Amino acid sequence: MKNKSLDICMAVLGIVLLVIFGASAYVTGHTQVMESKKVGSISEISIPEVPEVTTDRLNGVVSAAEWESHYPDIYASYMKNAENTGHGGMRISYVETDPDIQVIYDGMGFSFDYTEAIGHNFTLNDIAETTRPHKLANCLTCKTPDMTAMVNAMGKGVYSMDFDEMYAQVSEPVSCYNCHGNTPGTMVITHDYMADAMNDEIAASRVSGSVVSCAQCHIEYYFDPATKATSVPYDSLDNLDPDSILAFYNKMGFVDFTNKNTGVGMIKVQHPEFETFMGEGSVHKGMYTCADCHMGVSYNEKGDPYANHFLSSPLENEALLKDTCSMCHADLPAQVKAIQEEITGREKQISAMLVEINTKLAAAIDSGSLSEDVINQIKSLDRDAQFYWDFVYVENAEGAHNSALSRQCLDKAEALAKQALALLG
Numbered sequence: 001m002k003n004k005s006l007d008i009c010m011a012v013l014g015i016v017l018l019v020i021f022g023a024s025a026y027v028t029g030h031t032q033v034m035e036s037k038k039v040g041s042i043s044e045i046s047i048p049e050v051p052e053v054t055t056d057r058l059n060g061v062v063s064a065a066e067w068e069s070h071y072p073d074i075y076a077s078y079m080k081n082a083e084n085t086g087h088g089g090m091r092i093s094y095v096e097t098d099p100d101i102q103v104i105y106d107g108m109g110f111s112f113d114y115t116e117a118i119g120h121n122f123t124l125n126d127i128a129e130t131t132r133p134h135k136l137a138n139c140l141t142c143k144t145p146d147m148t149a150m151v152n153a154m155g156k157g158v159y160s161m162d163f164d165e166m167y168a169q170v171s172e173p174v175s176c177y178n179c180h181g182n183t184p185g186t187m188v189i190t191h192d193y194m195a196d197a198m199n200d201e202i203a204a205s206r207v208s209g210s211v212v213s214c215a216q217c218h219i220e221y222y223f224d225p226a227t228k229a230t231s232v233p234y235d236s237l238d239n240l241d242p243d244s245i246l247a248f249y250n251k252m253g254f255v256d257f258t259n260k261n262t263g264v265g266m267i268k269v270q271h272p273e274f275e276t277f278m279g280e281g282s283v284h285k286g287m288y289t290c291a292d293c294h295m296g297v298s299y300n301e302k303g304d305p306y307a308n309h310f311l312s313s314p315l316e317n318e319a320l321l322k323d324t325c326s327m328c329h330a331d332l333p334a335q336v337k338a339i340q341e342e343i344t345g346r347e348k349q350i351s352a353m354l355v356e357i358n359t360k361l362a363a364a365i366d367s368g369s370l371s372e373d374v375i376n377q378i379k380s381l382d383r384d385a386q387f388y389w390d391f392v393y394v395e396n397a398e399g400a401h402n403s404a405l406s407r408q409c410l411d412k413a414e415a416l417a418k419q420a421l422a423l424l425g
């Protein structure tokens, strides 16, 4: 490994030059955005010259396999995501571990089919196998770059195409194009709704391309009721907090599904990792990017550094823990475990309250024991309480990204649920 220190020197020299000469280009949508590189992260690695690769694939998306010969280490680490098949290889079914969702999600697919997230290589298999209904192509928004490129070429009408028709045309799971376009080495925001929402923020250096690239999918989104286009419920970093998102949905009267037992029009939150990490109370926002904690730098057999594309928990990345996190954290795994136990414990306690509201509300509607006015008040409290609870429940870090925000949301959910239960007597 004797070349390693030399390479690091070269890498550091690269950074210095990058900083001096105005850093590398970040491209979002159709806009070129400049961003300075940060020392201490993957960005330190000098990027090999981007080769031209031509392809016959759909809409010109160069596949991961076609990049293999140019970036063998990155490709191998990207393929390693196929080893992520769930906890200890056993994929958790939340319908079994958290049976409360059978009641509170009743009326939508997640009440009977909701399994743990696994590696990026499986996105197309998973969407084919799920028993949740999926009629339109918009369900493929976060599953394949082939669809993303089609939206970029043909516009938002693609989102409302028939699912089966679209599925027949795609074959690449989440891959290089999603985060780099056809130019690995630059970050390209390829998903139109994210470029729309975050272009100005990236231009103003308020958020890194290595955060927004993940946020293209790890976000709360909704399908526009008129066009069915995948959309985000905010347009800047200043209104991505749960209160603003709920206000946005309530103002437009947005309904994801109607609960079968109570007839309440509910909001179904989806994996808001971007919103928790960039939200108020996040300790490490601005200091780290998603890539710093979930990718990191590795070294090949020759000792050359490369950006590790195996997306893992930082707790499973020993080098990262030892070299970086341990500077300030004596025992990060224990700290994270304590946060997650506290948060998931409270999630269960509050989902039990939501089930109680559901059962009592359905009974009150049946018996006509409460006035319409009171029933409507309870319905609205139920909708809002479940929103705040869901914002924490479906977030994949289980409190680790921003424990303060998770606690706040659970406090709000609990207070609203208590009010509803008081009205139900």
Ligand code: HEC
Residues within 6 Å of the ligand: 041, 042, 043, 044, 045, 046, 047, 048, 064, 065, 067, 071, 074, 075, 078, 174, 175, 176, 177, 178, 179, 180, 184, 185, 187, 209, 210, 213, 214, 289, 291, 305, 306, 307, 309
């Ligand atoms: C989910 C998003 C994502 C996917 C998919 C992805 N990358 Fe990356 N890639 C990143 C991020 C984030 C960085 C780090 C950027 C930074 O922090 O400077 C990066 C860095 C890179 C770099 C520059 C760093 C270096 O080591 O030279 C190259 C080259 C690269 N990726 C190639 C690829 C290739 C080839 C593929 C497909 C096999 C791929 N990437 C797939 C997100 C992605």
Ligand code: HEC
Residues within 6 Å of the ligand: 084, 116, 117, 118, 119, 120, 122, 123, 126, 141, 142, 143, 144, 174, 178, 179, 213, 214, 215, 216, 217, 218, 290, 291, 294, 295, 311, 312, 313, 396
């Ligand atoms: C194009 C959409 C897309 C992009 C971009 C994307 N992801 Fe994902 N990610 C997904 C989907 C979908 C899944 C779930 C796959 C499944 O379960 O089949 C997932 C799963 C994951 C998992 C596994 C979760 C688990 O519990 O094991 C991790 C970790 C992850 N992503 C991190 C990232 C990071 C970090 C980035 C940015 C560098 C990123 N993702 C960018 C769509 C995306």
Ligand code: HEC
Residues within 6 Å of the ligand: 281, 282, 283, 284, 292, 293, 314, 320, 321, 324, 325, 326, 327, 328, 329, 332, 336, 339, 399, 400, 401, 402, 403, 404
């Ligand atoms: C420069 C010091 C420093 C470094 C380096 C550092 N952290 Fe932290 N981290 C903190 C502080 C301060 C807090 C807040 C106090 C606490 O909870 O310990 C924190 C909190 C956290 C939390 C809990 C967040 C929450 O909302 O409760 C996680 C998770 C975390 N850090 C992960 C990491 C990871 C992963 C690394 C390495 C990539 C890392 N930290 C490196 C200082 C640091």
Ligand code: HEC
Residues within 6 Å of the ligand: 211, 214, 215, 218, 273, 274, 277, 278, 284, 288, 289, 290, 291, 292, 293, 294, 312, 313, 314, 315, 316, 336, 396, 397, 400, 401
């Ligand atoms: C400071 C470090 C840090 C940053 C930055 C960070 N995360 Fe995480 N993330 C964590 C920790 C810690 C966990 C919990 C890991 C565990 O349970 O083993 C986690 C869990 C996750 C998970 C669940 C996967 C798993 O292995 O449990 C996903 C998906 C995820 N993060 C996505 C993101 C995205 C997207 C971003 C950027 C918007 C991001 N993270 C930024 C530390 C970080």
